[in-house]
Amino acid sequence: MLALGALVLGTSELGVAGLLPRIGADLEISAGAAGGLVSVYAVAVALLGPPLAAVTGRLSRRRVLLGALGALAVGNGVTALASCFPALLAARALTGAAAAMYAVTALAMATTLTGPERRGRAVATVFGGITVSAVIGVPVSTLLGDVFGWRAVYGALGALTMGVLVAAVRLVPEPAPEPPSNMSSRIRALADARLLVTFAGNAVVTAGHYMASTYFVVLLTRQTGLSTTTVGVLLLTSGVSGTVGTIVGGAAADRHPRRGLSTATALLAISLAAIPLVITSPVLIWLLALLWAAAFNAFSTAAQVNVSLQAHPAADVAAAVNISVFNVGIAIGSAFGGLVLQLAGFTGIALTGAALALAGLTATLLVPILAPAPASRPCQADLRTAR
Template sequence: MPLALYLLALAVFAMGTSEFMLAGLVPDIASDLGVTLGTAGLLTSAFALGMTIGAPLMAALSRRRPGRSSLLCFLLLFAAAHAVGATVSGFPVLCATRVVAALANAGFLAVALTTAATLVPPDRKGRALAVLLSGTTAATVAGVPAGALLGTLLGWRATFWAVAALCLPAALGILRGVPAPASTRGASGGLRGELAQLRRPRLLLVMLLGALVNAATFASFTFLAPVVTGVAGLGELWVSVALVLFGAGSFFGVSAAGRLADRRPGLVLAAGGPLLLVGWPALALLAHRPVALLALVFTQGALSFALGGTLITRVLYEAAQAPTMAGSYATAALNVGAATGPLVAAAALTGGLGDTGPLWASGALIAVALAVAIPVRAVRAAG
């Protein structure tokens, strides 16, 4: 794989740390800013909503610009948003900085996904995407737990500062390592033609399934800290352990699925979907047992990212006739799910199900995905 892919993954690592780090910081943010736990959890939805809107918007605005300069602009804007977020004293302003950061993240990821697909042969998009997404999974293994630990020791604001600082070496790496010719985003055909691809039922179906799987992932991941400290009765430092295990499972899942996403996507979806459906209720029922909790966190991380990564790879294949916008469609699908999941989880959290409510919500979302996929033979269509 080209070196440029790994440099893009480094930047995705910084952004993934920010996107996922709230799972370990929600209780502290809620306490510091005087809002409820459910309200603080909506920061994740605000971020995902900004990414959903920003992915196609930013991709459209930057489609005629060289990929390298677009990537640098988005990354530096992302860093600035976190520096401002670290200094705010009110929840609405913090929420606004998350939206700005999300717009920058969306633009970056949309350009990066499209760039990654151009750096490899057409039949290796799945592997290229696995490398790129390894930045996200590495964030859950190292960046997010480190952020949670830093937040525990120095407060949540220190984590925001750390993310801003992490963007700087990533920007330097992109400037020196991403070749301008390979990243140039000269469009073939007009924007209207690329947007017309969204009328294709198969593309929309795969995007819907990807959104549902990611919604399930974020529904539980956003509120994992209360499960660890409340239901399982473990100390706050065990939140970092749980996040590491989830991230390790994610890394394993996306890496394994990356080799199958190009050739055997139906196998990944047909085998992983039912297992993921069983896993979320099992986690809810066994969350009070620390050993079972930690084991299932690893398993669900692996299955979630294996399915999610495979479905997003299929988006790139199905949107092959939209070369500059395909990455934005994949990003939008991911973040429709990331925005919806915490909203559903927050409702379950306050609806009488207690701290395990988000886990049950994740199971329900996967059940909806399977209910959509099975009657229309979506697995076979994706293959």
């Protein structure tokens, strides 16, 4: 149920990219201005997610989840009905804030309902909804937009979100309450040096991935020589591979959180570094794309689990911060990728992305060095006194 909500969320977020030409033509704005719909959504997620998680931390998680779904439905509905560009921007900001709140709450509820020993698989299940939205939801919304128009797509998404809300009311239970924690302990957890290094590493790795992935289609059509249809099939299979990576990353995070995160990051760096070597071979670039997609999705899942483990008792706010960190990495990677493309071409993008992934891997390996020393064990005399 939580994954289904994530699927609707992901389609609402990612589907707008394929609808931008029609939105621009309908509202008589430029393609660059229409692209602001993507930016305002990301900004809302990055800026509003953490404070909303902090404010709602003491409320019933079930009520927060249902409220987020309701706000998401309203945001999609207003998007469908917006008659001017400012109203559309406001609707996208509302949708982004609701999505951030839903994602954080769904992740927290999933891990609570399944127990700590299945935390990684719970996160993978919720994240899997977003991954599937990229594979299925986005192409379907683009196709429906071509046939029925972009407003019909977001009207349908609003109705679908309401359907998920009704189902969640009936099916999603109230999880067991978390142990109470005071504000000072939550602040100390968020300010811990290990967690700050983890956030920085996650942002850097995400930036490296999106620096290359943003321009991957251009690379395939111009350098590898693949047709548009073949590129579409390649992206579809990469999405399936990414879904598998999400599942594997979740299972690995349950067994060895840090090792799973390090392995996924290393595979991502290797994939990016190998792009210049196979750039002219359609078969090899296809196989490399499958490994690349699986590695990044495994990294994303393991990174979220790793943050939750480090940030107790502020895991909910830390999860929101980490989602913001991902969005910051996306913005930085896609923006600087265009500059690197102009200066160093596709090879430069791939190698720079690999270097960023290696920098993030270094941060991951550095975290245990920053870990505090374990508390000293009581001496035998103390134990005898206690008895």
